[in-house]
Amino acid sequence: MTVVEDLINRNRSGEPVGLPCFCTANEHVLRAILAYAKTTGLPTVIEATCNQVNQEGGYTGMTAADFMAWLRGMAEEAGVPMDQLILGGDHLGPNPWRSEPVDVAMQKARELVKSYVQAGFRKIHLDASMACGGEPNPSFAQIAERAADLCAVAEAHAPNPADLIYIIGTEVPIPGGETEEPAALDVTSVDRLYDTIETHRAAFEARGLQEAWGRIVSVVTQPGVDFGHTSIYPFVPEKAKPLSDAILSQPGLTFEAHSTDYQPTSALASLVRSHFFFLKVGPELTFRFREAVVALAQIESQLQIAEPSRMTQVLTERMSDEPRHWKDYYSGSEADVARLQMFSYSDRIRYYWTDPAVAAALSKLTANLGAHPLPQTLVSQAFMGLEFGEIPTTPGALIEGHILRCVARYFEAAGLPASTG
Template identity: 70%
Template sequence: MSLVHDLIARNRSGDPIGLPCFCTANEHVLRAVLAYAAETGFPTVIEATCNQVNQDGGYTGMTPRCFMGWLSGMAKEAGVSMDKLILGGDHLGPNPWKSEPVAQAMEKARELVKLYVEAGFTKIHLDASMACGGEPNPSFGEIAKRAADLCATAEAYAPDPDKLIYIIGTEVPVPGGETEEPETLDVTSVARFHETIQTHRDAWAERGLDAAWQRIVSVVTQPGVDFGHTSVFPFVPDKARPLSEAILLEDGLTYEAHSTDYQSTAALTDLVKNHFFFLKVGPELTFRFREAVWALVSIGEQLGSGKSSRLRNIINDRMNEAPNYWQDYYNGSDEELNVLKIYSYSDRIRYYWADAEVAEALDDLIETLSIKSAPETVVSQSFMGLEFGEMPSSPSELIERHVQRCVDRYFEAAGQNAHP
């Protein structure tokens, strides 16, 4: 029995244990996650989405093999064996090509899945729920057939199919985040959950994927959690109780919860207790990263470094010059937009950290503060909550420690506490 299967069995038997899934392509954030993995030895899931990493490069410019090589290099530097990491592909399906005719989009989705499994990703979320090429929204049955099609591709091209674990189900916010503020959320009904299971079971049987069906470990459903640009929907266990009880009638399965960012640690713990075994987090990680960068900017300003304000100006200019990552998401006056662009929960600023000009300005700031270290009193003002005598002065370590506030609480909620 694999580690994941063992943990799932414990969760189903009532042990409040789960696995956080860290979904980001931000180098500083990934280094913080890997440093935490090296320190604690906790099993760590790192995921890439279909929009971040694909055969066309995604918005990171990386193919699955490139991403795997990049991550492997960072893991080696952090002292983490790749055997200790679980690499996942999220929303693998036709979403990046949904404007194209369905046959063409699905052909590209097959290539996407092929490249992910060949590169060594083993946790595969199959998501073929989106309408393609202007077609009507596909039925549950059609979604399941397309997912089975993609599963057959994974089985055919994985170096060792027995190492794959599959996630099915699609009742989640769209990849990349909500385009508008959600007003209400409906918890997935037990009937819709059963329909998801039955249609997928039938589709897998039709394709002769009986062995692969045994590798399905989790189903994506909506437990009633999400976040918009300025609001967060907290988890309410009572509303999800029928759903949490229904999973125990399906052998070996748990749920995967998406968009759990910004839930309280208590709410995340309740999700795990209700068999939402996988907790997906992404924007909260880069939100913490942005907080740390802004804190470094403040330190630089206190030390008289002109390069500090330069970073803020450059990222503001780049967001205005290339607004495609936020303009379809945010609405309001100029003052409201200026706040949303930097501080919204949806964290659309995360798409700009890899911009060449922004990355260069950040590197300059980090280098400057590495040479001209700040007094502990100045660091404490910008990074409040750190203990005196234990306060790092390195800007990279300050970023790492701040991002790990998110990492740490997710592991705590998942029953793996680094500070008992």
């Protein structure tokens, strides 16, 4: 029995355990996650999305094989064995090519899935829910048939198909996040849950994928959680109770919750108790990273630095010069948009950290502040809440520690505190 199977069995039996899924391609964030994995020994899920990483490079410029090699190198440096990590592919399907005719988009989706499993990704979210090339929104049956099509590709090309686990379902925001503030959230109905499961079961059986069906471990549903640019929609367990009760009638299955970022830790724990076994988090990780970088820039401004990094100015300049990552998301007055660019739960700023000018400014910032131990009084002001006697005085330690505020609380909510590793 694998560690995931064991934890799922325990969750379904009523034990409040789950697994966080860290969805990010930010190097600083990944190194912090790996440092935590090294310290705790806990199983750690790291995921890439179809938009981040695909055969055309995605917005990171990486293929699945590139991402895997990059992560393997960082894991080796951190002293984390690869068998402690579970690599996942999120929203694998035609989404990056949804403007193209469905036949073309699905062929590219097949290549996407093939590239992920060949690279060694084991947790595969099959998502063929989007309309392609101007077609009407696909039916439950069409979505399931396309998901089964992609599953057949995964089974045919994985080095060891028995190592794969699958996630189905898609009642979540599109990859990349909401373009507008959600007006209201509806919890997935029990009928829609059953329709999702039964249409997928029939589609898998029609393709002779019964063995793969036994490795479906979770269904993505909407438990009533999400976030917008400035709002958070908290989990209300009572509203999701019919849904959480219903999954126990489906042998071996749990839920995967997307867009759980910024939920109170108590709400994350309630999700796990309600059988939302996988807790996906992405923007919260880079939100914490951005907070740390801005805090370091504030420290730099208080020191007599001959050549300051201009960190925040460079960020705002590059976002203004290259608005494609935020212009379809943020609106309002000039002041409103400027504030959202830097301080938004949607965290569209995360797409700019690899911009050459931004990366150079960040390197200069850390070099400027890393030359000598930082004054603890300045650090305490910029990073409020640090314990006296435990105040880091290097930029790397401060960035890592701030990111770990997110990482640690997700493991705590999942019933896997650091002491259990």
